[in-house]
Amino acid sequence: MSLLDIRNLTVEFATASGQFRAVDGVDLSVDKGELMAIVGESGSGKSVSMLALMGLLPWTATITADQLSFEGIDLTKISARDRRKIIGKDIAMIFQEPMSSLNPCFTVGFQIKEALRIHLGLNRKDRHQRAIELFDQVGIPAPESRLNTFPHQMSGGMNQRVMIAMAIACKPKLLIADEPTTALDVTIQAQILDLLVRLRDEQGMGLVLITHDMGVVAETAERVQVQYAGQKVEEQAVKDLFRTPRHPYTTALLNALPERATSKMLPTIPGVVPGQFDRPKGCLFSPRCQYADDLCRSLPPTPHSAEFGKARCHYVEKITTGELA
Amino acid sequence: MTAPIVQASELARFYTVKGGVLSKAATVKALSGVDFELRPGKTLAIVGESGCGKSTLARVVTMIEEPTSGSLTIDGVEISPSKWALMRETVQIVFQDPYGSLNPRQRIGQILQEPLIINRREMSAADREARAREMIDLVGLRPEHYDRYSHMFSGGQRQRIAIARALMLNPKVLVLDEPVSALDVSIQSQILNLLVELQERLNLAYLFISHDLSVVKHFADDVIVMYLGRAVEKAPKEKLFAAPRHPYSKALLSTTPRADPDARKDRIKLEGELPSPMNIPKGCAFAQRCWLATEECRAAPPELSGSDHKVACLHPLW
Numbered sequence: 001m002s003l004l005d006i007r008n009l010t011v012e013f014a015t016a017s018g019q020f021r022a023v024d025g026v027d028l029s030v031d032k033g034e035l036m037a038i039v040g041e042s043g044s045g046k047s048v049s050m051l052a053l054m055g056l057l058p059w060t061a062t063i064t065a066d067q068l069s070f071e072g073i074d075l076t077k078i079s080a081r082d083r084r085k086i087i088g089k090d091i092a093m094i095f096q097e098p099m100s101s102l103n104p105c106f107t108v109g110f111q112i113k114e115a116l117r118i119h120l121g122l123n124r125k126d127r128h129q130r131a132i133e134l135f136d137q138v139g140i141p142a143p144e145s146r147l148n149t150f151p152h153q154m155s156g157g158m159n160q161r162v163m164i165a166m167a168i169a170c171k172p173k174l175l176i177a178d179e180p181t182t183a184l185d186v187t188i189q190a191q192i193l194d195l196l197v198r199l200r201d202e203q204g205m206g207l208v209l210i211t212h213d214m215g216v217v218a219e220t221a222e223r224v225q226v227q228y229a230g231q232k233v234e235e236q237a238v239k240d241l242f243r244t245p246r247h248p249y250t251t252a253l254l255n256a257l258p259e260r261a262t263s264k265m266l267p268t269i270p271g272v273v274p275g276q277f278d279r280p281k282g283c284l285f286s287p288r289c290q291y292a293d294d295l296c297r298s299l300p301p302t303p304h305s306a307e308f309g310k311a312r313c314h315y316v317e318k319i320t321t322g323e324l325a
Numbered sequence: 326m327t328a329p330i331v332q333a334s335e336l337a338r339f340y341t342v343k344g345g346v347l348s349k350a351a352t353v354k355a356l357s358g359v360d361f362e363l364r365p366g367k368t369l370a371i372v373g374e375s376g377c378g379k380s381t382l383a384r385v386v387t388m389i390e391e392p393t394s395g396s397l398t399i400d401g402v403e404i405s406p407s408k409w410a411l412m413r414e415t416v417q418i419v420f421q422d423p424y425g426s427l428n429p430r431q432r433i434g435q436i437l438q439e440p441l442i443i444n445r446r447e448m449s450a451a452d453r454e455a456r457a458r459e460m461i462d463l464v465g466l467r468p469e470h471y472d473r474y475s476h477m478f479s480g481g482q483r484q485r486i487a488i489a490r491a492l493m494l495n496p497k498v499l500v501l502d503e504p505v506s507a508l509d510v511s512i513q514s515q516i517l518n519l520l521v522e523l524q525e526r527l528n529l530a531y532l533f534i535s536h537d538l539s540v541v542k543h544f545a546d547d548v549i550v551m552y553l554g555r556a557v558e559k560a561p562k563e564k565l566f567a568a569p570r571h572p573y574s575k576a577l578l579s580t581t582p583r584a585d586p587d588a589r590k591d592r593i594k595l596e597g598e599l600p601s602p603m604n605i606p607k608g609c610a611f612a613q614r615c616w617l618a619t620e621e622c623r624a625a626p627p628e629l630s631g632s633d634h635k636v637a638c639l640h641p642l643w
Contacts, residue, residue, distance in 0.1 A: 186580045
């Protein structure tokens with residue numbers, strides 16, 4: 001049994017101009033100790049699907065799923081009160097902007113101790129001790145004095161460390177990191193990614209890394225799923241994905257990276273990600289795909305076998321064998 | 326070699342932070358003594374982490390802010406704030422965030438015509454419109470976009486509009502302040518290609534500010550690496566990426582993630598963070614994070630020296 005099992009997750013938002021489907025039939029499974037990455041451009045539904053899991057979406061969102069279970073517990077069936085016992089304790093999340101996710105009115109020490117008090121019921125002295133331990137673990141120098149500082153007194157990298165310390169405070173079994181390094185500089189990014197991988201190794205937790213940066217995926221993840229316009233279009237082990245991408249979108253995305261360029265002109269993907277009003281009838285990538293034909297434009301493809309990276313494409317076999325080129 | 330269009334020497338910009346009741350006024354040295362030249366048809370990239378002064382440099386070169394000291398010569402004319410009209414004709418800027426840099430109350434046509442209304446008062450309305458429509462075509466937008474508002478466009482299209490606006494006065498130099506970092510990968514490549522095309526067609530000189538080394542490696546001709554307001558290394562792109570000489574450049578290159586899982590991961594992990602620009606160390610600014618630093622480094626800041634591949638370090642890597 002995997003740690004987290006999501007089948008056919010769909011999230012729709014009620015907007016003034018009708019229903020908008022942000023996540024469309026996404027599957028995700030994460031095992032204990034596994035480092036899974038979800039990669040996609042903005043609007044691909046990668047953050048929304050994880051926020052749905054955490055129960056952090058506003059009331060305008062309708063969440064449906066065939067299965068949404070964590071350690072065998074069906075999260076859609078349990079009450080909000082029971083859910084809160086799991087969320088924040090066994091499943092924790094790190095957000096993209098550390099500066100805006102921490103409360104500016106309280107010291108970071110107060111904020112980290114709050115989680116310890118509510119979920120673990122530790123007394124004051126133990127909380128203080130544990131908070132120092134956690135700050136030390138995430139590499140914050142002089143942890144004891146740092147507990148009394150406010151978020152605005154620290155740099156972005158330090159604040160992100162505080163966020164991570166808060167997330168791992170209750171030794172979660174699953175940690176979701178939503179673009180944890182996007183707001184940070186590369187030298188700090190390297191420190192934070194190393195820290196996340198080290199904590200995963202030490203505590204054996206599952207780690208879901210949400211990112212748009214293919215470089216970060218290549219260097220840290222073990223398994224990757226690619227999302228496009230709310231759908232999962234491909235899933236492979238990281239080495240296979242970069243060596244033999246199956247879905248035309250993944251291929252095009254990798255080719256568009258400047259570091260893979262062979263000439264001054266980069267290969268591009270024409271057009272933009274479809275929005276609420278121009279959602280194609282068939283395959284969502286068909287308006288931008290070089291292989292698309294009438295079948296693609298009329299009939300949405302279903303995921304292929306694992307051998308072909310579960311690619312959501314009608315022609316993945318033909319593209320692989322080179323029949324279509 | 327063609328003559329440089331922009332020559333900057335010892336450009337510096339300091340800010341004074343007013344003290345309160347208990348604190349003294351402090352000086353933030355955002356940019357201290359940077360030299361460079363820009364040539365037509367060439368791209369000079371400025372790279373560095375946040376707080377290294379790269380955006381301040383962009384603002385000084387466009388005279389959005391006056392330099393505290395140093396000189397800036399554009400097209401053979403020494404620039405001072407009173408010569409702003411000339412500046413606008415030759416130097417234009419494209420900002421990072423296309424959502425913030427376009428007026429939401431103006432139609433695209435108006436946005437594009439505004440530089441002409443201000444700087445070419447003799448131009449007739451019909452000529453202005455013709456010029457704006459021509460520019461829409463040049464940056465790859467469709468004619469019907471002329472009457473739309475900016476909220477109707479995606480990020481990539483807005484960046485095209487921002488580029489079009491910058492080109493309305495036929496400038497010779499374009500300052501690009503992180504022009505693609507707010508965009509998705511698939512859109513980023515479209516904008517980079519557009520910039521390459523425009524450079525070839527109009528023989529523009531680019532000052533390309535970026536923190537993304539893979540984009541710089543693809544796009545630039547020469548690169549300056551900055552750290553805390555100073556240039557620490559300056560070299561042609563090929564030389565810098567093949568063999569950096571400054572320890573900071575090497576660390577920066579090694580920590581940039583590469584989209585290749587088989588690549589060797591010999592990252593140089595830098596300890597700590599950038600010192601505060603209010604309190605720059607006396608010697609080399611990088612000394613406290615550098616693994617080669619000695620007492621000498623902490624005594625006085627090293628000068629940028631060398632012929633083709635310049636470095637400001639007492640213990641360069643080669």
